[in-house]
Amino acid sequence: MGAFPDVYTITLVAASDNSDELIVTFSLNGNVGAAPETQATLFTVSCGNVTQTSNGSPVILTGLSAGEDYTCTVVASNATGSSSASTGVIGTTKSGLSRSSALKIILMLSPPVQN
Numbered sequence: 001m002g003a004f005p006d007v008y009t010i011t012l013v014a015a016s017d018n019s020d021e022l023i024v025t026f027s028l029n030g031n032v033g034a035a036p037e038t039q040a041t042l043f044t045v046s047c048g049n050v051t052q053t054s055n056g057s058p059v060i061l062t063g064l065s066a067g068e069d070y071t072c073t074v075v076a077s078n079a080t081g082s083s084s085a086s087t088g089v090i091g092t093t094k095s096g097l098s099r100s101s102a103l104k105i106i107l108m109l110s111p112p113v114q115n
Helices: 099-109
Strands: 009-015 022-027 042-047 050-054 059-061 069-077 089-092
Touching: 009 069, 009 089, 022 042, 022 069, 042 059, 050 059
Parallel strands: none
Antiparallel strands: 009 022, 022 059, 042 050, 042 069, 069 089
16 A cells, blocks of 8 residues: 655745746655655646646746745645645746736737738
8 A cells, every 4th residue: 555745845946037937846855765655746836826737846837927926835646645735935936027918918019910
């Protein structure tokens, strides 16, 4: 019978070049030789109300607001269940327009196509 995965630790939350993204890096609390039955196979990273699942670290979360602080956590899962959430780590997105906002402005300012 398996066991729940160990709690992982967020080691870094960094702003990406895009103002609507954070890059979250995490690792297994220094327990590199964890028993196979407690190893995680899926990770769920949450920053504010944005969640992304992944098979490993790092995870890029998109859809965040520019220039905002977010508390990020990671939960590890395996066939038996899920770990507790990690301790929250605060990350701040870059200020400026997000890619989606910039695209909307470009499209609004573009001249109509003539046939």
